Amino acid sequence: RKEVEQDPGPFNVPEGATVAFNCTYSNSASQSFFWYRQDCRKEPKLLMSVYSSGNEDGRFTAQLNRASQYISLLIRDSKLSDSATYLCVVNSGYNTDKLIFGTGTRLQVFP
Amino acid sequence: DGGITQSPKYLFRKEGQNVTLSCEQNLNHDAMYWYRQDPGQGLRLIYYSQIVNDFQKGDIAEGYSVSREKKESFPLTVTSAQKNPTAFYLCASSGQRGITDTQYFGPGTRLTVL
Numbered sequence: 749r750k751e752v753e754q755d756p757g758p759f760n761v762p763e764g765a766t767v768a769f770n771c772t773y774s775n776s777a778s779q780s781f782f783w784y785r786q787d788c789r790k791e792p793k794l795l796m797s798v799y800s801s802g803n804e805d806g807r808f809t810a811q812l813n814r815a816s817q818y819i820s821l822l823i824r825d826s827k828l829s830d831s832a833t834y835l836c837v838v839n840s841g842y843n844t845d846k847l848i849f850g851t852g853t854r855l856q857v858f859p
Numbered sequence: 860d861g862g863i864t865q866s867p868k869y870l871f872r873k874e875g876q877n878v879t880l881s882c883e884q885n886l887n888h889d890a891m892y893w894y895r896q897d898p899g900q901g902l903r904l905i906y907y908s909q910i911v912n913d914f915q916k917g918d919i920a921e922g923y924s925v926s927r928e929k930k931e932s933f934p935l936t937v938t939s940a941q942k943n944p945t946a947f948y949l950c951a952s953s954g955q956r957g958i959t960d961t962q963y964f965g966p967g968t969r970l971t972v973l
Contacts, residue, residue, distance in 0.1 A: 752901070847962060848901075851899065851900060851901045
């Protein structure tokens, strides 16, 4: 089983749609969780950290379910500029600098 | 502007040659990391350093070497022993030593070995 698993997609959605991505992780000791966004042939950029209580940043909402070991990202009112690959990232254990990156879920928003 | 720079953006080398990729940061971050990304795969950790003059192997360190003589700099050498060096190389840094913190990435170097 991969340490971090994501559906590779692509998710093709029209502008204005709501889309959700899920990610599962295998290490129950993981303490830090992130969503990064990566545009084609560019570096990953932090979208948001994921907190236990869930958190929202504008149109983006992240949720964490520790019991089931999954993380979700919800994007509301999709924009063309949201088209990218979304990487689920978790740390490899308790109090460690090492991060494990999922292979990403590709989102394509069309007009 | 604060940030992480990597150079060059594109690099072409002949098989059997060593090549060094540059990574510099002016964020005053303690920790720095090197990853490689191959198509359809997640980022894989090559080496990381939590403090000057110290570094640790990541998951795929074979065929690579690093140094951390200055806080701001963490160059990566891809040696001729690396069997499949063509990839997208990403350098990252984070602020706090010993505690998982957000990692910020440089723009990457695309290495092609001919």
